[in-house]
Amino acid sequence: MNYKNTIEFAKGLDAKDELRKYRKEFHIPLQKNGEEYIYMCGNSLGLQPKRTKEFLNQELEDWAKFGVEGHFHAKNPWMPYHEFLSDSYAKIVGAKSSEVVAMNTLTVNLHLMMVSFYRPNEKRHKIIIEGDAFPSDIYAVESQIKHHGFSTKSSLVKLKPRDGETCINTKDIQKIIEKEGDKIALIMLGGVNYYTGQVFEFEKITKLAHQKGIKVGFDLAHAAGNIKLNLNKWGVDFAIWCSYKYLNSGPGSIGAAFIHEKHHQKNLPRFAGWWGHKKEERFKMLDKFIPINTAEGWQLSNPPILSLAAIRASLSIFDEVGMEKLVSKSKNMTDYLLYLLNTIETDRIKIITPKERGCQLSIQVTNGNKNLFNKITKKGIVADWREPDVIRIAPVPLYNSFTDVFNFYSILKEVL
Ligand SMILES: *Cc1c(COP(=O)(O)O)cnc(C)c1O
Secondary structure (H helix, E strand, C coil): CCCCCCHHHHHHHHHHHCCCHHHHCCCECCCCCCCCCEEEEEECCCCCCCCHHHHHHHHHHHHHHHHHHHHHHHHCCCCCCCHHHHHHHHHHHCCCCCHHHEEHHHHHHHHHHHHHHCCCCCCEEEEEECCCCHHHHHHHHHHHHHHHHCHHHEEEEECCCCCCCCCCHHHHHHHHHHHHHHHHEEEEECEEECCCCCCHHHHHHHHHHCCCEEEEEEEEECCCCCCCCCCHHHHCCCCCCCCCCCCCHHHHCCEEEEECCCHHCCCCCCCHHHHHHHHHHCCCCCCCCCCCCHHHHHHCCCCHHHHHHHHHHHHHHHHHHHHHHHHHHHHHHHHHHHHHHCCCCCCEECCCCCCCCCEEEEHHHHHHHHHHHHHHHHHEECEEEEECCCEEEEECCCCCCCHHHHHHHHHHHHHC
């Protein structure tokens, strides 16, 4: 599209935007002067849908009214409540409903998945991860390696960009797979890297890895609800995500996992709990664990209904809109943002996000000068700063407008 860097042009894009009515479905935080913040931080904490309150109130009321009987008699019975999310999640990550389950939190799920999919032996014990992966993911894989009696020095391979580049080249992953494939047990990548915003080539990496008998898992913290995913078709072994970033379900709300159907019948080793036990027999309180043979078989505990209610509220919006439309607007907004940033003549910032991306752009600030970030924050922008030198900006298609994007640009330009 031929973009223009004027507010009129941005407003024109908003006028044509099919999804613009959804902004009203969200609480946009207000500044002291009563104006709305320019909220570009949905990659860190998504905004609250107005309907979330209703969904939560329903469960509070049913708890008040029914007590324990709510497990069966609540309007949305709590016993199967997690199942009410499965169809929506399946659409978001491109899976069958039997392959997804809402449970725990992201890092916990990463550990649970590694219990099943990281089974190192003397010959094959390495894990491949991005060098700049989110710290929690690094801690998790390192602790798993040590737990199995291996050392991170010999078993953890951290992917690095080539000299002078900021993102990881798939060809370099391919080279490692070709060279050391029979020593690698697991490739664990962020579907969208949290720092650079790079989207990895899911299908290609998965295929290359499987040819060498390597398991593949993705952390979708920055991918779920942001980019189009097709986990079932791509044959990914497992994935995990949180629901409070692009999925707008509130701080610390519970996460989810995807386990490909090809693994469901195998009775894989796992850490077990009663909620993963065959449903018909769960309350017989038998000693022998028989897992449900879907993703649900990895559940441990009965889940927090209030958190699930908040996720359901948000997923109901995703159901209405659909990922197709969402991604289409998202691309347009981020392209516009990139266009605008490229019109600023300065050597003080550099965009490090590659073409393969979701809605986030990562702006590297020369010499890691945090002043710039502090100044735009004072002017009403909510973004986030990641050490050592990056401002992450995420225009979210459900509630951000092209006008937001323009206002962000003009404030940044002014400060620069
Ligand atoms: C946000 C995020 C997390 C957070 O993990 P929690 O267990 O939900 O606290 C982990 N990994 C990545 C890549 C993230 O972006």
